[in-house]
Amino acid sequence: MRKRKITAYLIIISVLMVSLLFMGASCSSTTANVSNAVMTTGIDDNYAPIDNVTEFAVNTDVYVAADLKNAPDDTNITFIWYYEGQQLATKTISNGEVSDAPLAGYLPADFMSQPGNYSVEIYIDDRDKPDTVNQYTVK
Known part of the structure; x- marks a missing residue:
């Protein structure tokens, strides 16, 4: 159970980090x-x-x-x-x-x-x- 929670948190954090990376790239790149x-x-x-x-x-x-x-x-x-x-x-x-x-x-x-x-x-x-x-x- 604990291993599943940690995995879920890591997935959520990874998705958020990738989203922020793409948002920053689209705002500053032209x-x-x-x-x-x-x-x-x-x-x-x-x-x-x-x-x-x-x-x-x-x-x-x-x-x-x-x-x-x-x-x-x-x-x-x-x-x-x-x-x-x-x-x-x-x-x-x-x-x-x-x-x-x-x-x-x-x-x-x-x-x-x-x-x-x-x-x-x-x-x-x-x-x-x-x-x-x-x-x-x-x-």
Whole structure:
């Protein structure tokens, strides 16, 4: 009798552990990715970059354009902008119900008042590492 109880408890605990493992994997795993990120002075009506640059003038608007692929509904995309390693701005958007789409991030000219080294990181959901990092300079 006692052996049956222990076996039953072990089975229940095993089932719970496997369930938790699968729940955690489904919540944190996504096939979404960002590719083809470029810095640009603007984007067209289709969110495509109008050029591909790495240098900007002081007090000009800066854009980053990229492609979002394989994103489940309501995936969050976060743009984090830096100047000389110090965070300047953060913007998070959602893809809604679009799986594959062009992305665009924008940093207003007000943030571009100092010459130096800048960068933008693009993250999918709560990932620890950015999907892409683009560096650029302001002169």
